[in-house]
Amino acid sequence: MPPSPAPSSTIILVTNEGMGHADLSLQHKLISTYFTLLVEHELLPAAICFYTSGVKLVANGSPVLEQLKTLEGRGVRLIACNTCLGYYGLNEQLAVGIAGGMTDILEAQWAADKVISI
Numbered sequence: 845m846p847p848s849p850a851p852s853s854t855i856i857l858v859t860n861e862g863m864g865h866a867d868l869s870l871q872h873k874l875i876s877t878y879f880t881l882l883v884e885h886e887l888l889p890a891a892i893c894f895y896t897s898g899v900k901l902v903a904n905g906s907p908v909l910e911q912l913k914t915l916e917g918r919g920v921r922l923i924a925c926n927t928c929l930g931y932y933g934l935n936e937q938l939a940v941g942i943a944g945g946m947t948d949i950l951e952a953q954w955a956a957d958k959v960i961s962i
Contacts, residue, residue, distance in 0.1 A: 853957040855891040858898035863962055872907045878962065879911035888920055889960075891952045894941070895925035903929075903937040912940045923948050 862871020863878055882888065892915070894902050901908055902924045916922050922941025929935045929943055942948075953959055 854889045855956040857961040858894045859896045861897045861900045891921035893923045893949045899924045899928040902941045903934045904939045
């Protein structure tokens with residue numbers, strides 16, 4: 845087995861319930877493929893930050909919970925905007941990651957060498 849890549853200082857910002865701006869089923873399919881490939885290829889960011897409707901992906905019923913749990917288990921910080929969770933009534937539905945404030949997201953961005961928004 846090849847050695848694991850060095851830890852990344854890249855973070856990913858997830859601002860939608862899926863990926864892109866198509867029908868929700870296509871958005872879910874694309875985001876599922878994206879997270880699956882991150883896991884399979886061990887392309888591990890330092891953190892993934894979820895805000896606006898992106899917080900729906902870390903809540904119960906999300907189509908990508910298994911991939912996100914695997915990423916978290918491999919050391920990727922998953923930060924969900926607490927204000928956004930409250931806005932969507934998902935505070936009690938958080939299934940993976942932590943509920944953080946905008947300060948947590950800001951600190952992750954400033955510590956990163958690269959920020960990818962999807």
